[in-house]
Amino acid sequence: MQTNVLGYPRIGSQRELKKACEAYWAGKMSLEKLQLTARQLRRQHWEILQQAGIDLIPSNDFSFYDQVLDLCLMTGVIPSRFTPLLKSLANANSPELYFAMARGYQKNGLDITAMEMTKWLDTNYHYLVPEFEAEQQFRVISTKCTDEFKEALSLGIHTKPVLLGPVSFLLLGKIKDGQLQIADLLDRLLPVYLHHLQSLQTAGATWVQLDEPCLVQDLTPEEHALFTYAYTKLKAGLPALHIMVATYFGSLQDNTAIALQLPVQALHIDLARAPEQLETVLQEFPSTMLLSLGVINGRNIWKNDYSRSLALIRQAEAAIGTERLLLATSCSLLHTPYDLDLETDEQVLTPQIKSWMAFAKQKVQELSELQQIMAGNTALLAANRQSLQEKSTAAIVHKPAVKARVAALTEEDATRLSPFLIRQRQQEALLKLPSFPTTTIGSFPQTEEIRKLRADLKKGNITPEQYDTAIRRAIIDAVQLQESLRLDVLVHGEFERNDMVEYFGEQLEGFVFTQHGWVQSYGTRCVKPPVIYGDVQRPQPMTVQWSSYAQTLTTKPMKGMLTGPVTILQWSFVRDDQPRADTTLQIALAIRDEVQDLENAGIKVIQVDEPAIREGLPLRKADWDAYLDWAVKAFRVSVSCVQDDTQIHTHMCYSEFNDIIDHIAAMDADVITIETSRSQMELLEAFAAFRYPNEIGPGVYDIHSPRVPTTAEMTELLEKAVQLLPARNIWVNPDCGLKTRKWAETEQALRNMVAAAREMRANV
């Protein structure tokens, strides 16, 4: 049974590629040096896989920025706004153009915006969205896939090049012209794919992996036809090359028949995410195909359960025999950190918890161990069983009191005392806010000094007392500024927080952090998510001291500021031994305790941020309701303990609400603040159509830009808002938190914002 890895992380175990790219962009590293770094990384990765005895080793999984951007250059998909830059270059295949497409270009009298970025299916990785234009032609600009195949070959390593397949490439892109038919685009695109695949064939490649993750999404009959058409065409032009179509992050379901009819030599399925699909796939599996079993989870950081994987392998073996099976990672290992061996600080990650984990390098090892187990090595299986057994009974993982509390949750726990209209009256009586009340989303500028304070505290350069004093000083300044700007509901500024999830993870039981657990988020940006390994519990209050201190500084309401359970879950590595819903409810109870403590401390406005609710949506529409039901329930559990006159806010950014508005309404927050300014209030239309009853703060200015908005443009947006929703329900606030802004622009923008609110008040 051969082993197959779908892709490997590329940023470098010490984030070498990140550092090299950023140095190159800053003009501090030569192109030659950058390319050398890249070659060294590719070589290292290939050698790790080779030494682990992997049979199908990926190539072209490397990228300086993003694999979809690479493909755009391999196929000539360059948005026309880059034409002036393109013309100024001697060679289109230049890093100048490549990085300009990724990051935008403001040089030599040109000002070109970058390509749009969006989340890669349901991951936290962001790809650059291909833009297909009216006169779209395809051509070969870069020959990256063949270059890298040859590079590996010259090192004595025969690889399997990986490319995003043509149909998913088109489906995941943006068609800029309504007239344009995807089938026409495909027709024009296929010759370019054929060109690349033929040159790979000529260079000696035997296998190529074409990723078609869209096969696990809902597809129309027209889209089904695209797959059949594309692969029939490709196959006809490639007598010697074997194609593996790779699917991941879900189940084929109603696309199974289409996938199985493709004239290709192998199909890869994700059995970590969707083990249940194995049975249906095996039923109809054609005798001409190999099946790649994605049993090693490429999305988490946990050791594989060999017994469970073995059961799947045996099931496949019984149906189609061993010869046609491959053992594989479920998806590319891009979404896992590099190497657990780098976690050497036992204060950070205890040996016990570490012994339950596996990063990319370990997962590759697991593939070869599974292979050995299949060949009769029972010791490896026994050791794995023992480790899993130990985890399943460990006292630090399983806390009966926490599980009991979740099990005892009732509908009442998730419901406010009175309906919104009654609460609204009580809140009005208590808070006495003007119409069009003004507020901000929570964070104020995280300046160099604030960041340094945290670093100094960590290094022991300052005492916790000195740290507290400095943070209090920042809070005093922020409160004074807000008072002088005459904002209505104030915030303390979140100066004590490194990150909205990490801050809470560090204080909750059941979370650990790693030293080197970086994963690529986009380009050179990496994140180090917290790891939820066990039942979650809050040992003590997490924010109360800061919020109540801030409240002592003002007679205006001070908003308590928390991160919601779904967002904490979504931005962490989660445990794989219980449903996500259960973990979320545990977090919800911890947040609920904090909400209760804030209220007890006299905080009467409490915001629970849930920016990640939408990104947790499953890939298939049929699964949306089930997810939203528990996500909304978790939010409600976390806030429903308060009195009617305590006002609960929530905040969401990067969202479209159309198709989930009923669930958003079911959250029943007294006030929701959303990002809307860049869409010119368009996002509010969903709320209007739904007759959304609760209060709402549509963001009136974009916080992603240093630009100071004028009062007039904000009143204009507010005028639009009152066309759509009752004026009584409208709040005035920016799109999101202000942590990335500078003080000067923040002050000016908020001054103009308050002026806009006052104009609105004068007009009603």
Ligand code: GLN
């Ligand atoms: N309260 C957070 C802040 O202001 C919200 C951040 C977010 O929505 N991403 O920073």
Ligand code: ZN
């Ligand atoms: Zn936000």
